[in-house]
Amino acid sequence: MNSNPSSLKIKRYDLSDDKSLKAFSAADELILECSSELSSEDKSLGIYNDRFGYLSCHLAELNPLTVYTKKSQLNAITSNCKTNGLDFENYCDPLSPLANKVDLALLKVPKSLALFELHLQHISENSAKNVQVVIGFMTRHFSPKMIEIAGKYFETVEQSRAIKKARTATLSGKKKIEKVNLLDSLEFNNDIYQQYWGIFSAKHIDYATQYFLKHLKVDSEDQNILDLASGNGVIAKEILKKLPQSTFHLVDDSYLAVESAKLNISGENVHHYFENSLSNFKKHAFDLIVSNPPFHFEHEINIQIPIQLFKECFRCLKPGGSLQIVSNNHLNYSNQLKTIFPKVEIIAQNENFVVIKCVK
Ligand SMILES: C[S@@+](CC[C@H](N)C(=O)[O-])C[C@H]1O[C@@H](n2cnc3c(N)ncnc32)[C@H](O)[C@@H]1O
Structure with a gap:
């Protein structure tokens, strides 16, 4: 595992050339740090909402499964792996089952808490009984709703102290959850629209x-x-x-x-x-x-x-x-x-x- 954050070059590879925008945050660094204490070669690892591939690249040697939601994200992760000489191709979309049940899942909390919950649903369905989930976020993006949602899926939600204005929480004790419908529906101009959370x-x-x-x-x-x-x-x-x-x-x-x-x-x-x-x-x-x-x-x-x-x-x-x-x-x-x-x-x-x- 390449957990030395300074040794890999992670770029954004998006359509923007604004040099002030970073490809990862202190929350990604903290998740990586936390994962080095919890992961091992015999554990199956899932990565969620890894926007430009910081976690997938640093943990590539553990052969993680990366769940993507965006094409720009897939392109960035693939490009970052390539430029860092990493061989990595384990992707899964957020609606399909994972090839292996994960023991550890890392999740950078997305802005949309509905998407956060969709990912927790996915983890819940595609993980071992004693799975641990590390979620990470910048403290300025924290909302009590995050903990409330996490508590729907896990008995224990343990928050870390803040480091560099970021924090993680470790979720454990998976609850038994009924499979839910991941679609909202709304009416417009005599049509019903369905859309994923x-x-x-x-x-x-x-x-x-x-x-x-x-x-x-x-x-x-x-x-x-x-x-x-x-x-x-x-x-x-x-x-x-x-x-x-x-x-x-x-x-x-x-x-x-x-x-x-x-x-x-x-x-x-x-x-x-x-x-x-x-x-x-x-x-x-x-x-x-x-x-x-x-x-x-x-x-x-x-x-x-x-x-x-x-x-x-x-x-x-x-x-x-x-x-x-x-x-x-x-x-x-x-x-x-x-x-x-x-x-x-x-x-x-x-x-x-x-x-x-x-x-x-
Ligand atoms: C403002 S929403 C509009 C959605 C829809 N057309 C509507 O009016 O409700 C913008 C959409 O752009 C998508 N998007 C973001 N970046 C994009 C890109 N580079 N290429 C194509 N779509 C993109 C987002 O996923 C989002 O669905």
Whole structure:
């Protein structure tokens, strides 16, 4: 086990080149430290929410199973393993059973506590009776709800003292839990949407999205349509009602979002992709691209990622095709978009949101 944190180089490998953003935090370092006391070669190890691969790389020699939720995460872990000369390919999605029951699970607590609980469910179903779980978080992100959720699955939840503003808790004494339905459902415009715990906007369709759906402009000439950052698929589904003959492509970085969208919109003319970029699409592939683009990434706000995606949209649009987005007013995307597209216009705006149309 390479538990010497300074000997490996871990990079973010995301679409952003902001050098001030780190690929791991004190919480990851503390989880690693804690795991060195608990892990051993004969224990089966599971790793959850390892965003850029800090834990998977440092513990690669123990042959862990890494449960991913994002394509960007898979890409980062694979790249970090490769650049550090590590041979590691044990991945599992968060809904499938693990190949082996784990004795020790390491979990960096995600921002979404619904996703935290989905992971605890998974651990509960895929672990040995006496499994131990080490969860880690920055103290500023602590919520008593974390302990409450952990207590639903484990008898004992023992918190460490804080080191470098991070803390861990060790969970043990697995409780017997009934298998639960991991889907929320919500109603919008006479349709019932299903979505896995932890994906964007759990209780209702996002208000920016609702505003977008009132104002975006579609045309019967829009044959090939991309819903970029598609979440549960609501934008594509609403356009499909107006343009049933068109072909729809839905792309999202989140595995659980893609699996949710598959439950909500399907058909021969509907295609789903678990991707965090448009690099697999050809130049001039689309007539129309629609998006409520991401700018929150766990506890960070980063508009470099949507801007990089807008550049890819330009490449993938046909000449004359349009990108239409909704955003919060304060993000001020118009100026950035004007450096990419020849024509950028605001087609609707209220006190919170703006809908922007860019023509190639
Ligand atoms: C603001 S939500 C919009 C979801 C959905 N379209 C809606 O309106 O409810 C943004 C979505 O972007 C996804 N996302 C984040 N980074 C991405 C990337 N690089 N490529 C594609 N999707 C991404 C997130 O998983 C999330 O589902």
